[in-house]
Amino acid sequence: MYFSIIVIPLVSTFISGFCGRWLGRYGASMFSSSFILVNFFLSLLIFFEVNICGTSTILKVSPWVSSDLLVTHWSFLFDSLTSTMLVVVNSISSLVHIYSIGYLNEDPHTPRFMSYLSIFTFFMLILVTADNIIQMFVGWEGVGIASYLLINFWFTRLSANQAALKAIITNRVGDFGLSLVILLSFLTFGSLDYLTIFSLAPLFELYEITFLNLTFNYFSVFGFFLFLGAIGKSAQLGLHVWLPDAMEGPTPVSALIHAATMVTAGIFLIIRFSPLLEFSPFTLMILTIAGSLTAFFASLTGVFQSDIKKIIAYSTCSQLGYMMFSCGLSHYNLSLFHLSNHAFFKALLFLAAGSVIHSISDEQDLRRMGALAPILPLAYSVFIIGSLALAGFPFLTGFYSKDLILEITQVFRNQNLFFFGTMSCVFGNLAVFFTSFYSFRLLFFTFLNSTNSTRYSYSSVVESTTFISIPLVLLAFLSIFAGYLSKDFFVGFGTPVWNNVIFSFPNHLYFIESEFIPPFFKWLPFIFSFLGFFSALFLNTQKINFLFYKLAFFVNKKWYWDSFYSRFLIFPLLNFGLIVSFKTLDRGFIEITGPYGMMQVVPKWALLTNRLQNGQLTQYTFFFVLTLVSVFSFMFLKLTSLYFFFTLLFFI
Known part of the structure; x- marks a missing residue:
């Protein structure tokens, strides 16, 4: 069963790819x-065995790299984190x-x-089930290649080519960090x-690395490069530019990339290496700063977009910021909780x-949309x-994880920890406001406002087929109930599921303190959500188009990143x-001294040799x-030089 869950997507890939013609x-x-x-039903069985029955499994398949210095196997680790993913x-x-x-x-x-x-799913399963870093890197690179193929599926479109190249080149920066x-x-x-590294980590807490006469703490350097790898895949601020353009692929691709596979790989990487990151306050600080800024930046940018898929893409970027700064606050299981909740309602939004x-x-x-609610009721x-789950409406899936993250930031803020509290608290709550605003703006423009399409286009709109409707209904139920049903499993008091997988220092955990913050701060995300809704309603009904024109123009241009x-x-x-590489080196120095130069020299040398062979005996005698x-x-x-040398040597 454990090995089958890896092999089945690969078999599906070969059957669909090579036998699709027949x-x-x-x-x-x-x-x-x-x-x-x-595969999904097998994952449920593995989840039951590992998380409920408490039987973690390591499956060693075959040796991979075997030398005097390094021994690595093809092996798969099935613990509580893997089974959840x-x-x-x-x-x-x-x-x-x-x-x-x-x-x-x-x-x-x-x-x-x-x-x-299927190959995308296969490489993601390789990534989450690997029990060593190099095997995880195989899955890491595999999802990058698969995303390139999927974004560029309609390869005759220039925009799809450019978006796919942008995605894979931007992720090379993160891949460089992970290789380090x-x-x-x-x-x-x-x-x-993993198990060897995590068990030895406490022994290297004070270990330092010297580079160019500069001394750095080992875990700070390690955490920084780990962070660099994570922000590439999870599209944090700076390396986020590929994510909105990835919408050029078909919509199912967007749902799979944004909800459960590629963008969550960076968050999974951070959670997996929590036993090392806890020893680096510097890394936790930059995780918090990057996540907070990303949540705010992406939510504000989504407000001024007009492409329905790009708005949801920036929403993904914003929610990934929540997960990132939750890891920076050392609440890794809470980040994983939001990751699983986000997968359901974000897949629902993309597929809808x-x-x-x-x-x-x-x-x-x-x-060019509007008035679609009567025609497309489902x-x-x-x-x-x-949209309500995304905005954190009470008792829907997004409410349980997002509100708890913001309550944790309130506890850190009250302890006067600026980086770990105030920044994440302020930007996190502002992101709630903008998230609610663009979510309901999306609803108004798409379903409730007067239509802006032609009469022919509007009259030809029909509800989607059964194959499209069934996933939407199932994801809608999960977006309503998944958060409530799984809250105690992920963040419940006393749950032993994460004891041997996720590590946090006890003085970094504030679940209990978050229960006793003032009621106003507990209601703050809800207040911001409703403020976002009423702002969207007011601006939609009043048609105020000149408000913050220059700011809107600046943000609409994606902050000119x-x-x-x-x-x-x-x-x-x-x-x-x-100028340098092509004209000066390639076409200049290399061509002149290489193929072009030889092509010019050889005929001239042959001509000179030919002139010397004129058939005159006197000239041949002269050369002889x-x-x-x-x-x-x-x-x-x-001989003369040798004679002088030995003579000199004799006299000396």
């Missing part, structure tokens, strides 16, 4: 969806597979798409296995948006549920490549005598 569109889709659905990944992946049957019902390349989805983590682990611990887009002839601009209903990278990074590199004289002269000079 299975057909529906055959490949049904095969692929059935395989991933079986298996349920999240396989549940969302199975629903996305089923949804894709209806969404791509007219696409002739559906088998290829299903193959890409691997080297540091081997340098210090002599091993890449895809249902709307699919129904109105692939239109994504909010300004999409409207589930969109309301997803893309422009900044283009002007100060991309263009200088391109100019260097053209000249050669003999030269040889004898050289031998004479050599």
Whole structure:
């Protein structure tokens, strides 16, 4: 069972990819969806065995790297963290597979798409089940390659090509950080296995690294590179630029990337390495700062977007900020709780948006929608549920994790810890306001306002098919009840599930103190949510378009991050490549001394040699005598120099 859950998506990939020509569109889709659905039920059994029965498992398959210095196996670790991620990944992946049957019902390349989805799931399972860093890195790189293939699925579109390249190149920065983590682990611990590294970590608390006569704490350096790897995949501020552009792929791709696979890999990495990060206050500080700024930045940027999928993409970026600064506050299980909750309501929002887009002839601009609630009642209903869960409406899934994160920030703020409390508290609550604002703005523009589409387009809108509706209904139920049902499991007092997986110092945990903060601060996220709703309602009904015009323009341009990278990074590199690398080195020095130079020299040398061979006996005799004289002269000079050398040596 444990090994099957890894192999099944790979088998699904080969069947859909290589046999799709004979299975057909529906055959490949049904095969692929059935395989991933079986994988989901297996993940439920593993969850029961590991988390409920308390039987963690390590499955060693075969040796991989065996040398005097390093021994690494292909092996899989099934602990409580892995089993939880298996349920999240396989549940969302199975629903996305089923949804894709209806969404791509007219696409002739559906088998290829299903193959890409399955290989994406396979590499994500490799990532979460690995028991050593280098095997995890295989899954890490695999999800990057699979995301490139999925974003670029419609490869005839230039925008899809550019978005896929942007995603994979931006993530190379994070991959560089993670590769340094691997080297540091081997340098210090002599091993890449999680259990070995985590057990030895307390012995290296005061260990230092010297570089260029500068001394750094080992765990600070290790944590910084780990953070660099995480922000690439999880799209934190600075390396977030690929995430909105990834919307160029089909909507099921967006749901899978944003809800359960690629963007959550960075958060999973941070949670997995909690036994090391706890020894580095510096790393916890930068996690808190980066997460807080990302939550605020992405939520404010989403307010001024007009593409329905990009608004939800910035929402994902904002929610990842919550998870990141929750890890910075050392509440890793709370971050994992929000990760699992977010997977359900974010997948619901993306798939509901895809249902709307699919129904109105692939239109994504909010300004060309409106009045769709009477025509698309199911999409409207589930969109309301997803938006309320995202905004943290009481007793829905997002409420239980997001409000608890903000209550924890209140405790840190009351203890006068600026970085660990005040910043995360202020930016976290402001993000709640903007999240509520753009969520309801999205509802108004899409379903409630007067329509801006043509009469023909509006009259041709119909509700989606059964394959699209079933995942929406299931995700709607999970978005309502999953948070309530799983709260005690993730953050309940006395739960022993995370004792051997997630490590936090006791003086870093404030679950009990968060229960006794003043009631006003407990109600603060709810107040901000309603303020966001009423602001969206007021601005929508009053049609105030001139409010904060310059700020709106600045934020609508994504704070000019893309422009900044283009002007100060991309263009200088391109100019260097053209002028220095290409024209000066490649076409200049290398060509002249290499192929082009040889091509010019060889004919000239051949012509000179040809002129010397003119058939005159006197000239041949001259060259023969000249050669003999030269040889004898050289031998004479050599003997003379040896004679003087030995004479000098004798007198000395």
